[in-house]
Amino acid sequence: MTNGTVAMGRPTLEQVAQHAGVSRATVSRVVNGSPTVAEPIRAAVERAISELGYVPNQAARSLVTQRTDSFALILPEWTTRVFSDDQLFPGVIRGVGQEMEAADKQLVLMLAGSAASHDRIERYALARHVDGVLIASMHGADPLPGTLARMGVPVVCGGRPLGRARVPYVDVDNVNGARQAVRHLLDTGRSRIATIAGPQDMVAGIDRLTGYREELRDSDRRSIVAVGDFTRDSGAVAMKQLLQDDPQLDAVFVASDLMANGAIRVLREQGRRVPDDVAVVGFDDIELARYTEPALTTIRQPIDGLGREMARQLLRLAGGETIPDQVVLPTELVVRASA
Amino acid sequence: MTNGTVAMGRPTLEQVAQHAGVSRATVSRVVNGSPTVAEPIRAAVERAISELGYVPNQAARSLVTQRTDSFALILPEWTTRVFSDDQLFPGVIRGVGQEMEAADKQLVLMLAGSAASHDRIERYALARHVDGVLIASMHGADPLPGTLARMGVPVVCGGRPLGRARVPYVDVDNVNGARQAVRHLLDTGRSRIATIAGPQDMVAGIDRLTGYREELRDSDRRSIVAVGDFTRDSGAVAMKQLLQDDPQLDAVFVASDLMANGAIRVLREQGRRVPDDVAVVGFDDIELARYTEPALTTIRQPIDGLGREMARQLLRLAGGETIPDQVVLPTELVVRASA
DNA sequence: ACGTGCGGTGGGAACGCTCTCACGCCCGTC
DNA sequence: GACGGGCGTGAGAGCGTTCCCACCGCACGT
Numbered sequence: 001m002t003n004g005t006v007a008m009g010r011p012t013l014e015q016v017a018q019h020a021g022v023s024r025a026t027v028s029r030v031v032n033g034s035p036t037v038a039e040p041i042r043a044a045v046e047r048a049i050s051e052l053g054y055v056p057n058q059a060a061r062s063l064v065t066q067r068t069d070s071f072a073l074i075l076p077e078w079t080t081r082v083f084s085d086d087q088l089f090p091g092v093i094r095g096v097g098q099e100m101e102a103a104d105k106q107l108v109l110m111l112a113g114s115a116a117s118h119d120r121i122e123r124y125a126l127a128r129h130v131d132g133v134l135i136a137s138m139h140g141a142d143p144l145p146g147t148l149a150r151m152g153v154p155v156v157c158g159g160r161p162l163g164r165a166r167v168p169y170v171d172v173d174n175v176n177g178a179r180q181a182v183r184h185l186l187d188t189g190r191s192r193i194a195t196i197a198g199p200q201d202m203v204a205g206i207d208r209l210t211g212y213r214e215e216l217r218d219s220d221r222r223s224i225v226a227v228g229d230f231t232r233d234s235g236a237v238a239m240k241q242l243l244q245d246d247p248q249l250d251a252v253f254v255a256s257d258l259m260a261n262g263a264i265r266v267l268r269e270q271g272r273r274v275p276d277d278v279a280v281v282g283f284d285d286i287e288l289a290r291y292t293e294p295a296l297t298t299i300r301q302p303i304d305g306l307g308r309e310m311a312r313q314l315l316r317l318a319g320g321e322t323i324p325d326q327v328v329l330p331t332e333l334v335v336r337a338s339a
Numbered sequence: 340m341t342n343g344t345v346a347m348g349r350p351t352l353e354q355v356a357q358h359a360g361v362s363r364a365t366v367s368r369v370v371n372g373s374p375t376v377a378e379p380i381r382a383a384v385e386r387a388i389s390e391l392g393y394v395p396n397q398a399a400r401s402l403v404t405q406r407t408d409s410f411a412l413i414l415p416e417w418t419t420r421v422f423s424d425d426q427l428f429p430g431v432i433r434g435v436g437q438e439m440e441a442a443d444k445q446l447v448l449m450l451a452g453s454a455a456s457h458d459r460i461e462r463y464a465l466a467r468h469v470d471g472v473l474i475a476s477m478h479g480a481d482p483l484p485g486t487l488a489r490m491g492v493p494v495v496c497g498g499r500p501l502g503r504a505r506v507p508y509v510d511v512d513n514v515n516g517a518r519q520a521v522r523h524l525l526d527t528g529r530s531r532i533a534t535i536a537g538p539q540d541m542v543a544g545i546d547r548l549t550g551y552r553e554e555l556r557d558s559d560r561r562s563i564v565a566v567g568d569f570t571r572d573s574g575a576v577a578m579k580q581l582l583q584d585d586p587q588l589d590a591v592f593v594a595s596d597l598m599a600n601g602a603i604r605v606l607r608e609q610g611r612r613v614p615d616d617v618a619v620v621g622f623d624d625i626e627l628a629r630y631t632e633p634a635l636t637t638i639r640q641p642i643d644g645l646g647r648e649m650a651r652q653l654l655r656l657a658g659g660e661t662i663p664d665q666v667v668l669p670t671e672l673v674v675r676a677s678a
Numbered sequence: 679a680c681g682t683g684c685g686g687t688g689g690g691a692a693c694g695c696t697c698t699c700a701c702g703c704c705c706g707t708c
Numbered sequence: 709g710a711c712g713g714g715c716g717t718g719a720g721a722g723c724g725t726t727c728c729c730a731c732c733g734c735a736c737g738t
Binding site: 368375 | 685686687688689692693694695
Binding site for chain 1: 349394395396397398399401402407409412416428429432433436437440443445446447448449450452456459462463465466467468571600601604626627630
């Protein structure tokens with residue numbers, strides 16, 4: 001009785017087979033839910049499995065199947081720092097995580113910090129340690145998605161990738177969101193509408209500015225632009241500049257709620273009432289927007305939805321299906337007190 | 340020339356060996372940096388490796404080494420939702436991620452949502468898909484850490500685990516942090532000091548209340564307690580209750596910055612000036628604390644440091660070293676305007 | 679000149695699984 | 709009553725590594 005069920009390493013298929021009095025192949029069939037197994041045998045095997053506490057060894061399985069059932073989510077490290085107090089970061093992770101869990105896949109998180117980590121990520125993906133890669137919110141024209149895609153690794157980007165690499169992506173409708181914001185300001189009678197744009201090396205920054213410009217141009221208004229980097233402080237700085245550039249402005253579309261928060265603080269410091277003197281519309285609809293004074297009118301983007309959709313597309317792609325080049329999620333105007 | 344270097348699957352050790360005119364074993368030695376390889380041979384092998392673009396197959400490697408070089412970070416799903424606008428979540432992830440990257444290990448993120456996912460996590464860890472597990476901020480006495488540890492999986496908890504399972508953990512010094520906060524209030528001449536505690540099924544909630552009580556008892560003051568759940572709204576509700584319970588209170592220690600934010604709003608609504616009438620000290624030192632009106636005096640806890648330390652301990656544990664049962668990180672009083 | 683020891687190398691087994699293929703059995707059919 | 713066709717099962721060959729062990733030469737000591 002020395003060979004009891006006591007933890008002498010995890011049991012293998014072989015041992016389960018022996019215990020159940022069948023062959024390895026049959027146990028494998030049961031484990032993988034093959035229909036061609038007689039009912040009594042299947043029952044016997046299942047009992048053996050649970051008696052022995054058998055859990056398939058993923059490494060062995062991957063070795064032969066060439067799949068790992070896990071996917072990487074790559075986030076630029078600065079994202080986690082700069083955006084740590086809005087909810088993009090946790091939201092995307094949550095969305096992706098949910099979808100992966102539903103599909104019973106693993107989520108490997110890679111924070112791309114240094115340039116060196118690019119190498120690491122490439123090697124990792126190429127080592128076929130993951131079945132696919134999700135890349136979130138890049139700065140500038142990152143070559144990574146293109147490189148990976150070219151090497152045959154399924155890739156889906158979060159946010160339209162800059163550069164000419166044609167990689168499928170999921171994005172929110174930044175252009176239209178910005179237009180909605182500006183239109184709301186116009187509809188409520190504002191005439192000198194400025195904007196605090198996001199960084200112009202990020203799609204979200206670029207597209208929201210584009211939307212602002214388009215909507216303004218359509219109604220023959222002049223654009224007044226300052227650029228921030230999505231942080232609260234940059235919003236404050238940009239607001240000061242705008243007030244200098246055009247003291248008469250009566251509305252601002254700010255490309256992120258965090259920047260809007262900074263901007264409103266400056267407006268109040270300079271004695272402008274919000275929304276009476278200057279109306280403010282943000283973008284993102286982060287939690288904070290509900291709690292600022294005044295509560296922020298903003299454009300809601302489906303953050304969790306973005307993550308979920310990215311995951312869904314990637315799963316399909318890795319499953320061999322063809323997926324659309326782009327999926328664009330709608331935004332929604334949320335009217336609160338600031339405009 | 341049909342067997343060129345063209346992408347016919349990834350090259351294997353065997354192929355590299357052939358290409359370099361040596362044996363598989365030797366290539367393996369080079370790849371793993373064994374010292375017993377003659378210099379010219381090593382050079383030849385390295386050339387072959389780069390020429391063929393060889394990347395070791397992790398599955399095959401794991402199969403024999405019984406290691407995967409990846410670690411799981413388990414987060415209760417609600418964490419990502421409830422705490423999405425403080426920085427605990429991203430901060431811990433960032434800290435863990437950094438340390439893992441430095442050690443060249445992978446980070447597998449598992450969001451423990453439903454109870455069903457507990458099963459999934461257990462199976463996953465037991466399948467030896469990871470070399471160790473990090474469990475962050477549990478609610479109540481979660482059996483998971485104990486179970487895993489008992490099965491021989493290296494586990495480190497973030498936050499002292501409730502329940503009797505003796506699992507090594509890393510935590511911030513909640514008790515002392517709370518004492519620092521209360522002491523500061525006492526030192527600045529406050530006498531009726533209330534507290535808004537966190538949920539009493541979480542260590543952070545319990546310990547911060549303990550610290551408050553201890554410090555107050557040491558100076559013979561009465562404690563006035565309301566309980567929230569770390570969310571902003573619960574802070575507001577608790578504040579209202581405190582004002583009813585004791586309209587004379589002149590200070591509040593709030594167990595999280597988010598709740599402090601809600602509390603301050605209520606104080607202002609009810610016409611109390613902060614800090615003149617009522618001083619407020621928070622806990623966490625999240626980004627927001629710097630931007631509220633008035634800026635929040637609070638207890639800073641090293642969030643990134645928590646993640647990093649957890650990772651460090653886990654890596655050592657998985658490496659076979661013995662690690663301390665607990666590591667407690669210091670907190671620090673940050674005086675701003677609210678107290 | 680011939681053992682002895684050691685640094686360096688190659689061969690082979692093993693890791694735990696999947697999957698193809700061949701085999702045995704039972705049933706239906708002529 | 710013999711034969712063909714399924715269906716269910718088992719045997720075996722890998723998948724790409726690592727690691728143990730055997731081997732080979734060379735320098736050294738006797």
